[in-house]
Structures are given as structure tokens and as C-alpha cells.
Amino acid sequence: MAAATARTVRGKIALYTLAIAFAVLAGFPFLWAALTMFRQNADLYDPTHNPFVLTRPATFSHITDLLKNTPYLQFILNNLVIGLAVVVITLALSLPAAYALARLMGRWGERIGIAIFVTYLVPPTLLFLPLSRLITVIGLQDSIWSLVIVYPGFTIPLSTWLLMGFLRSVPRDIEEQAQVDGYSRLEAVVRTVFPLALPGIITVVVFTFTLTMQDFIYALAFVSSSSSMTVSVGVPTVLIRGDVFYWQSLMASAIIVAIPVALLYNVFLGRFIQGFTLGAVKG
Amino acid sequence: MTVAQRSADEIALGPRRERFLLDSDRLLGPALLAPAVVYLLLVVAYPLVLAFLYAFSDVTTGSQSLHFVGFQTFIAAVQDPVFLTTLRNTFVFTALTQLFVVLFSTVLAFVLTANFRGRWFVRFLVLMPWTTPVALSAVIWLWMLDSIFSPFDWFAQLLGIVPPGGHIVFLGQSGLAMGSIIALQVWRVLPLATVILMAGLTAIPADVSDAAEVDGAGFWRRLFGITLPLLSPVMTVALLFGIVFTFTDMAAVFVLTGGGPGNATQVLASWAFYKGINGGNLSVGAADALIMFPVLLGLAAILLRIASRAEVN
Numbered sequence: 283m284a285a286a287t288a289r290t291v292r293g294k295i296a297l298y299t300l301a302i303a304f305a306v307l308a309g310f311p312f313l314w315a316a317l318t319m320f321r322q323n324a325d326l327y328d329p330t331h332n333p334f335v336l337t338r339p340a341t342f343s344h345i346t347d348l349l350k351n352t353p354y355l356q357f358i359l360n361n362l363v364i365g366l367a368v369v370v371i372t373l374a375l376s377l378p379a380a381y382a383l384a385r386l387m388g389r390w391g392e393r394i395g396i397a398i399f400v401t402y403l404v405p406p407t408l409l410f411l412p413l414s415r416l417i418t419v420i421g422l423q424d425s426i427w428s429l430v431i432v433y434p435g436f437t438i439p440l441s442t443w444l445l446m447g448f449l450r451s452v453p454r455d456i457e458e459q460a461q462v463d464g465y466s467r468l469e470a471v472v473r474t475v476f477p478l479a480l481p482g483i484i485t486v487v488v489f490t491f492t493l494t495m496q497d498f499i500y501a502l503a504f505v506s507s508s509s510s511m512t513v514s515v516g517v518p519t520v521l522i523r524g525d526v527f528y529w530q531s532l533m534a535s536a537i538i539v540a541i542p543v544a545l546l547y548n549v550f551l552g553r554f555i556q557g558f559t560l561g562a563v564k565g
Numbered sequence: 566m567t568v569a570q571r572s573a574d575e576i577a578l579g580p581r582r583e584r585f586l587l588d589s590d591r592l593l594g595p596a597l598l599a600p601a602v603v604y605l606l607l608v609v610a611y612p613l614v615l616a617f618l619y620a621f622s623d624v625t626t627g628s629q630s631l632h633f634v635g636f637q638t639f640i641a642a643v644q645d646p647v648f649l650t651t652l653r654n655t656f657v658f659t660a661l662t663q664l665f666v667v668l669f670s671t672v673l674a675f676v677l678t679a680n681f682r683g684r685w686f687v688r689f690l691v692l693m694p695w696t697t698p699v700a701l702s703a704v705i706w707l708w709m710l711d712s713i714f715s716p717f718d719w720f721a722q723l724l725g726i727v728p729p730g731g732h733i734v735f736l737g738q739s740g741l742a743m744g745s746i747i748a749l750q751v752w753r754v755l756p757l758a759t760v761i762l763m764a765g766l767t768a769i770p771a772d773v774s775d776a777a778e779v780d781g782a783g784f785w786r787r788l789f790g791i792t793l794p795l796l797s798p799v800m801t802v803a804l805l806f807g808i809v810f811t812f813t814d815m816a817a818v819f820v821l822t823g824g825g826p827g828n829a830t831q832v833l834a835s836w837a838f839y840k841g842i843n844g845g846n847l848s849v850g851a852a853d854a855l856i857m858f859p860v861l862l863g864l865a866a867i868l869l870r871i872a873s874r875a876e877v878n
Binding site: 293294297298300301302304305307308309310311312314315318326327329330332333334374375376378379381382383386387391394396398400401403404405406407408409410411412413414415416418431432434435438439442467468492495496498499502503513514515517518522527529532533535536539540543544545546547548551555558559 | 593594595596597598600601602604605608609610611612613615616619624626669672673676679681683684685686687688689690691692693694695696697698699700701702703704705706708709713714716718719730752755756760763764768784809810813814815816819820833834837838841842847850851854855857858861864865868869
């Protein structure tokens with residue numbers, strides 16, 4: 283009995299030690315960024331003292347400078363417009379496709395679903411050169427709409443896979459009952475299946491939106507004027523001006539985006555995993 | 566009402582005919598699927614075909630038409646003195662990153678599926694490197710690895726690794742620069758592998774392990790004898806995703822070192838970008854990127870095999 287207790291205590295200590303170690307490893311860069319963004323220059327550029335202690339009062343001047351004197355808010359606005367437009371395109375195309383694959387196409391639905399998901403594995407690295415030329419041909423270079431057109435290429439495969447899972451989890455009888463009640467199949471789906479799958483659909487909206495914020499290579503290749511840039515490209519190119527680094531503002535620009543996105547992810551992660559594995563279960 | 570009567574009614578009613586067509590599963594399925602498939606053909610399949618055409622031509626950003634030159638572009642791309650360095654770096658970067666990710670994510674998945682106080686906060690912190698757009702976290706790392714103001718310099722001085730007032734140049738020496746890129750990538754893709762493994766762990770029925778415990782099997786015995794073997798298919802999936810995302814990634818390199826010092830951290834993806842976009846040489850850039858294609862094809866084939874095996878079971 284004593285041996286067993288000793289073993290559980292040892293296990294607990296190991297567990298907490300590992301948990302703390304991983305939390306520190308993952309969180310340290312963000313802690314460092316958060317400490318930096320409030321520092322005065324005289325405090326920041328003095329390597330002699332303990333860097334984890336602020337020797338001068340915290341200041342918000344670099345954050346207001348970021349918001350007022352740089353195109354940062356324009357970058358954020360561009361991200362919002364791009365994200366919303368891509369969400370609309372993605373849902374409009376992948377919701378019908380997922381329904382067809384989950385309910386109407388039998389064994390072929392399974393296979394085509396996997397084939398569509400595999401296109402998610404075609405990396406932007408192989409596509410950005412031809413796409414950048416095509417974007418120029420249709421006259422969308424330097425425009426946020428070039429990104430709106432290209433991003434569904436990776437959001438549709440993932441969304442279709444997730445939605446397939448969520449739609450399958452809605453019992454067939456419900457829409458069949460609605461059809462017996464006199465609705466056409468489409469009406470039955472829109473009235474019964476989509477409302478029941480709504481939590482799943484919202485999850486797909488959240489992940490589609492955050493996925494569009496992750497892209498770096500397309501935005502870097504297609505857009506070169508700061509008014510059309512996204513946060514991902516604007517911060518490392520425009521906000522780093524030549525050899526002058528405004529580190530406090532740069533750290534603030536990263537933290538301001540990182541925290542809300544991380545919160546959103548954490549709220550929806552469980553449902554995301556559920557959808558991902560549901561897609562792999564036969565209907 | 567027989568089928569013939571019904572369809573006759575539908576035709577006679579005119580506008581209702583359309584509704585009848587959409588009520589037929591055989592037509593409705595492909596009709597609902599088609600828009601998504603056409604979109605993906607246009608923005609994924611078509612550019613992929615174009616990439617192959619570019620790689621066998623001499624196209625540049627300025628040229629109006631394609632001239633096919635056979636394997637000349639590939640030969641030119643491979644004969645570039647930087648190419649072999651780039652190829653080696655890509656494999657070193659991918660292999661070392663995934664080695665650490667597999668080790669850490671397995672441990673981390675066990676930690677995060679266990680019960681302890683403050684678990685949600687640890688999970689939040691662990692996920693943040695994945696949820697933050699990579700370009701932004703790379704900027705944070707750029708400052709964290711600064712040649713004068715890095716916090717690691719302060720620790721190193723404290724521990725006597727460097728003399729008082731001394732500094733570690735993380736991004737200016739080839740070995741340390743590659744180490745920094747790998748560290749950033751491990752930190753960033755670890756959460757994805759962990760989440761996949763966590764999903765796999767929760768799917769393993771607890772009674773198998775419990776039964777073994779009753780039979781007297783200790784923690785390590787159960788871990789290596791039961792849990793890890795059951796987890797291995799999921800681990801393969803996590804590894805394949807990790808390889809695809811690391812092998813083709815250029816953001817960490819682009820922001821942190823720009824491929825430098827020299828070309829010590831240049832990888833195929835960043836090299837293709839510099840050649841194709843900055844240098845305007847679309848054909849050579851496309852060839853550099855396509856050299857990755859066989860590896861990706863192999864990975865996709867393995868994934869499909871795992872998927873079809875799951876379908877059979």
C-alpha cells in the first residue's frame with residue numbers, strides 16, 4: 283500500500299514537472315514578447331540588467347504608435363475582409379459537396395471525400411509560382427482579391443472533410459421524416475439537417491477563418507503594396523523598416539493577433555477533433 | 566401512383582419538373598459536388614499542371630509564351646552550386662524537426678490527457694505556437710535570438726557559458742542558425758502532432774490497459790507493450806502531416822535568416838521563392854519546387870494506404 287502511494291506521488295511529481303516544462307517551452311517566446319512591448323527604449327536597449335525586470339515604468343506609447351502611425355490596422359482590416367470572403371466561398375461550395383459525399387453517393391462518396399482531402403496535402407510551395415503568373419494575367423496582382431480566390435484551394439478540402447463528418451452524425455430519419463411530411467429533399471436538408479449540424483458548421487467557419495490568417499507564401503508572392511498586405515506579410519516586411527527595428531511595436535503586433543486567435547482555437551478545438559475523426563468513420 | 570404516372574405529372578406541371586430532377590439522388594449528388602470539384606481543379610490541379618509545364622520550359626515573369634526546353638531547366642537548377650546545399654538542408658531540417666516532434670509530442674499527449682490542476686492553461690500555452698500565424702511568431706523569435714539583447718545571453722552570462730558582456734550569435738553562424746530554424750519549427754508544429762496523438766489516445770479503450778494493470782503489468786510495460794503499439798497508426802498520420810508541413814515550409818527560414826548566413830539555412834522552398842519571385846525566373850523556381858514532388862507523392866500514397874486499411878476494418 284505504501285509502495286503504491288509512493289508510486290502515485292512519484293507519478294504526480296513527474297506529471298507536474300513535465301506539464302510545467304512544456305508550458306514554459308511553449309510560452310516563453312510569448313512571455314518575452316509581452317515583456318518587450320511595454321518597455322521604454324532606455325530600459326530595452328540596456329543589456330546589463332536582468333531582462334525579466336522592468337527598470338523603468340511600463341509604457342503604452344509603442345502600442346499607440348503601432349496603431350496610429352503604421353498601416354497595422356489596415357493589415358488587420360484586410361485579414362478580416364479576406365477571411366470573411368473566403369468563409370462565404372468555402373461554405374457555399376463545401377456544404378453542398380459534403381452533403382453529397384456524406385448522404386448521396388454511397389461508397390464513392392467515401393473515396394471522393396478522401397481524394398478531395400488529399401488535395402489539402404498539395405503544398406502552396408508547388409503552386410505559388412504558376413498562381414502568381416495567373417493572378418497577373420487576370421489583373422489581380424497587388425489586390426486582396428487574389429488571396430480571396432486562392433485561399434479556398436486549401437480551405438475547401440479541410441472544410442468538406444469536417445462537414446462530411448458533422449453531417450453524417452445527424453440521423454438520417456430526421457430528414458426522411460421531413461420528406462414524408464411533404465418537403466423536397468433540399469427543403470428537408472435546409473430545414474432539418476443544417477440546423478442540427480450548426481455547431482459543426484460554426485466550427486468550420488472558425489477554422490477556415492484562422493487558416494486564412496496562417497498563410498505567408500501566397501500573400502508574400504502576390505501582394506507588394508502595403509495597403510493590400512495581410513498581417514503575416516505586413517509585419518515582417520513593412521514594419522521592419524530597413525535596419526531599424528521597432529521591437530516593442532513589432533512584439534505588440536504579434537501579441538495583439540496571437541491572443542484572440544489562440545482563445546478562439548481553444549474554444550473550438552474539441553469539436554474540430556470530433557469532426558476530423560467523424561469524417562473517417564463510415565456513414 | 567406509379568413512377569411513370571408521377572414523372573408524367575411532373576412534366577405536365579412544368580416548373581415542378583426541376584424539383585423532380587433535384588429529388589433524384591443520382592443527379593443531385595454530382596450536381597452538389599461539382600462546384601467544389603471544379604473550383605479545386607481550377608486553383609489546385611491546373612496550377613500544378615502549369616508548374617510541370619514551367620519546369621520544362623524557359624518561362625520568366627516577363628515572357629509572354631512558353632518555350633519547351635526539355636530537361637534543360639532541371640539540369641540548370643541542379644547544377645546551381647547552391648542547389649546541393651539547399652537539398653541537404655531541406656532533409657536535415659525535416660528529419661531533425663520530426664525526430665524531436667515525435668519524441669516530445671508523445672510525452673506531451675500523455676501529459677495533456679492526464680488529469681491535473683491548471684490543465685486548460687497548459688493546453689492553451691502549448692497550442693499557442695500553432696495558432697499564431699507563423700510569420701508573427703518568427704518575428705518574436707527574431708527578437709528573442711537577437712545578437713545583443715537576447716534573454717539567452719543573460720542566462721549564458723549568468724551560467725558562465727559566455728564571459729560577462731559576451732553574446733551568442735544565434736543567427737550568424739551556420740550550425741547555430743540551422744539549430745535555431747529547427748527549434749522554431751519544432752516549437753511551432755509540436756502542437757499539431759500532439760493534438761492528433763491526443764485524439765488517438767482517447768480513442769484507445771481504457772479497459773485493455775486496465776486489465777493489464779490488474780494482471781500486474783507496470784506503467785512502462787503497459788506503455789511499450791500496449792498503448793504505444795495501439796497508438797502507432799495515429800502516430801504515423803501525425804508524422805506524415807508533420808513531414809509535409811516541414812518539408813515544404815519556407816516561412817521560418819524566410820523571416821529568421823533569409824537563408825543565411827551564406828546559404829547555410831536555405832531550403833528548397835525558400836530557394837524556389839528567391840529564384841522564382843525575387844529573381845523572376847519562374848521555370849527554375851518551379852523546377853526547384855517540383856524536386857520535392859516525388860517525396861510528397863510517396864507520403865500521400867502512404868496516407869491513402871492507411872486510410873483504405875481503416876476503411877476495410
